[in-house]
Amino acid sequence: MVKERNKSFIFYFFVALTFMMTSLFPSSGYAAESNILDLEAKSAILVDAKTGLILYEKDAETALPTASMTKMMSEYLVLEAINNGKISWDQETGISEYVYKISQNRSLSNVPLRSDYQYNVKELYESMAIYSANGSTIALAELIAGSETNFVKMMNEKAAELGLENYKFVNSTGLNNQDLYGNHPDGTGAEEENLMSAKDTAKLAFHLLNDYPEVLDTASIPKSVFRDGTDDRTEMPNWNWMLPTLSFAYEGVDGLKTGTTDLAGYCFTGTAEKNGVRLITVVMKTNNYQERFGNTKKLLDYGFSNYEMQEIVPEGFQVKEQETLPVVKGKDKEVEIESTNAISILMKRGEKELYQPVVTIDEKLLTTEGALTAPVEKGTKVGTLTIEYTGENTLKFLTEKGDDLIKSDVVTTSNIEKSNWFVLFMQAIGGFFADIWTNAADGIKGLF
Structure with a gap:
């Protein structure tokens, strides 16, 4: 009886060990691994930020609503304009009636902007990147392109330039156009929302991180204050709760952008660095905060546990x-x-x-x-x-x-x-006589 119990214990021990090892170190292959993590997300992808190598993907080619992850493209165009000298961080801009109206809607993510005040690019950018402020985003779009309509054209042109394939930008913020009080950009529908596939979202993040790594200087700030010391003082907690000190903190996370709308659900483009390895994650269409960050944790755990940087040559x-x-x-x-x-x-x-x-x-x-x-x-x-x-x-x-x-x-x-x-001449002569000798030898051998 004792022997049978021991046998049963050993059997179940090895079953459990096999299950654990399979979970931690699944079979070889990259892009085909689409079910091993049991993600709740509709779509997801895990990528090496250095090379763009895809480590895991789930329905990554399907275009889905991106919500405020859209702002990564707006950030790209702002940083490009800064680097090209088109605008500067301390440059000031006024606020249009449209931007003012959007910014007063606190049911959306916003900092209140005044129509009679000039704001500098840096404070608008920080409120966009940290707090996902929609009014600030449109203000920057109007500064760079003259109107949000022109800015949306720039977004789609840049997407094509960066090699995105399954996308559509209809505004600068990621809001549904119906939230824009009838001011949606020309050529877009009143009910439209921005779309990207998980793969294209990761590709945008890949270019943003590699072309403008300074994006992380702001994206990594867990909490800030807009217009501190004024009547418009607004607390700006970062919606990326995986940053250090926040409720879903994960070691190495320092960006990048969350998004939430009724159509998009809860989505997130994350990035983290450990031991010299930086990963990019995208999860789309999850049901709540827990799934959004929990699925991202699964992706990061899988990447950092199973992969390592190795020198081939x-x-x-x-x-x-x-x-x-x-x-x-x-x-x-x-x-x-x-x-x-x-x-x-x-x-x-x-x-x-x-x-x-x-x-x-x-x-x-x-x-x-x-x-x-x-x-x-x-x-x-x-x-x-x-x-x-x-x-x-x-x-x-x-x-x-x-x-x-x-x-x-x-x-x-x-x-x-x-x-x-002279050497070439002698080599040529040597080659000439060598050919004669070879032909003669072959001929003689043919006689016998």
Whole structure:
């Protein structure tokens, strides 16, 4: 009886252990992993912020309402205008009647703005990025483009430029157009709402973080005050409750943007960094705050627990049996080649052997015999080193340039001078007589 109990204990122990290991370290593959996390979100994606490598996705191509995650595009255009010198942080702007009216609606996320006051870009931007203030967002749109209608055109143009595919911007804030008191941008419907797929939302966040990393300086502020010391003083708690000190705090989270409307549900684009690895998450169409941040936690836990940054090849790497290229008409008969830079990638733990370096030589540089022709300069690009993944699924990236981030030029490591005319002449003669001898020998062998 005791033996049977021991056997049962051992059996159930191993069942439990197997379940735990399967949950923590699921089978190989990237984009195909769409059900392993049991997310409540309608759509979700997890991405490496450095390369755009997709680690997990669930219905990520479907366009859904984005609510205030829309403001990431508005932030992008504001930061672009700052960096291009079109506007400055201390530049002041007035408030239109439209913006004034929107800003007074405290049932929406807003700081109250006065129509008889000038506000600087920095305070409007901070209220948009921290507190998701809708009036402030439209004020910045009007400053940059002259009107929200023109700004929406800029948003859609920038989306196309950044390679977004399943999207539609109809206003600068993410509100439903019916909340704009009939002032919705020209060319948009009164009931329309901004749309993006989870993949495109992640792509927008990817470009925002990489093009303007200073976005995190503001997005990471858990709480601020608008117009402190005035009658308009307004507390601005960050709606991203996963920031340190807030109720769903998660280590490393420092952005990026929440969103909530009746159509969008509760959605969130998050980002966190641990041990030099930064991840981007998107969850769309959840039912409440708990699901929004709980699903994001699942994604981040999965990413940080299962993936690690690994160097595949170091700088100056030479692939075995492809260390040299032959050279004709040179003082040396071959030249060494190597990669120019190290290549690292975020990979599943224990999968390093599934990544193989592959060198492709540019055949346009070679003779018909497959050789370079002297003179050859040191550092001449002769090909490309790429990384081939031999696991169950292919690697998928957010952008077309994703593959370029795991590539390296292959170059020559030394100068090969051209031989002088006499040496070339003697080589030609030697080659001539060698051909005669070879032909003669072949002919003689044919007689016997």
